[in-house]
Amino acid sequence: MDDLWQWLGDHQWAGWLGAAIALGVVELVSLDLVFAMLAVGALVGMVSSALGAAFVVSFLLAVGASAATLLLLRPPLIKRLHGGPELTMSHAKLVGSQGVATMRISGLEVGQVRLAGELWSASPYDDTLSIEPGETVEVLEIRGATAYVHPIPRLDP
Known part of the structure; x- marks a missing residue:
């Protein structure tokens, strides 16, 4: 030792x-x-x-x-x-993005929009609105698998 x-x-x-x-x-x-x-x-x-x-x-x-x-x-x-960066899940990234309505969307019928190359079921954020196919929309909220959208007004010449 x-x-x-x-x-x-x-x-x-x-x-x-x-x-x-x-x-x-x-x-x-x-x-x-x-x-x-x-x-x-x-x-x-x-x-x-x-x-x-x-x-x-x-x-x-x-x-x-x-x-x-x-x-x-x-x-x-x-x-x-x-710590780390605030992680946003895939559906939360779509809020604020723009898409195109592919089916008629109204407060009574759920339609579809194309967002980032994918089809999403969509409802109008304002139930009194009706959005026709081809209209450009902005995603205001995602609830479950449904995008709540609002039409973007067009400036026609």
Whole structure:
């Protein structure tokens, strides 16, 4: 056992490397980026130890690096991982787009419109309107598989 302590005293960097690897493995299980930040601190301790620093100096550098990464690096990483762009589903992307009525659409009869190359069942957003085939419409809402549309007025010369 004394030989182990003697070897670790002469090769402190190996102890720090072992700690960094162990902390990295624990991070793979926890996935909360705390142990990864501690592993970074252990790597800093390893580098300082390999450069000949005393154990106390390596320990203080490792604690400082761990604290710095936990306080400065982890919060923006967590925010970025849990955030992200607002995802709009395929049907929500159609709101605001224009299409062409392919069948008569009125408050009493569901018709069809061609939107982004696909046929959709459609109803007028305003139940009192009637939209004839060939008219250009704008999608104001999607409910289920039905697009609620409003005709776009034409400027005839």
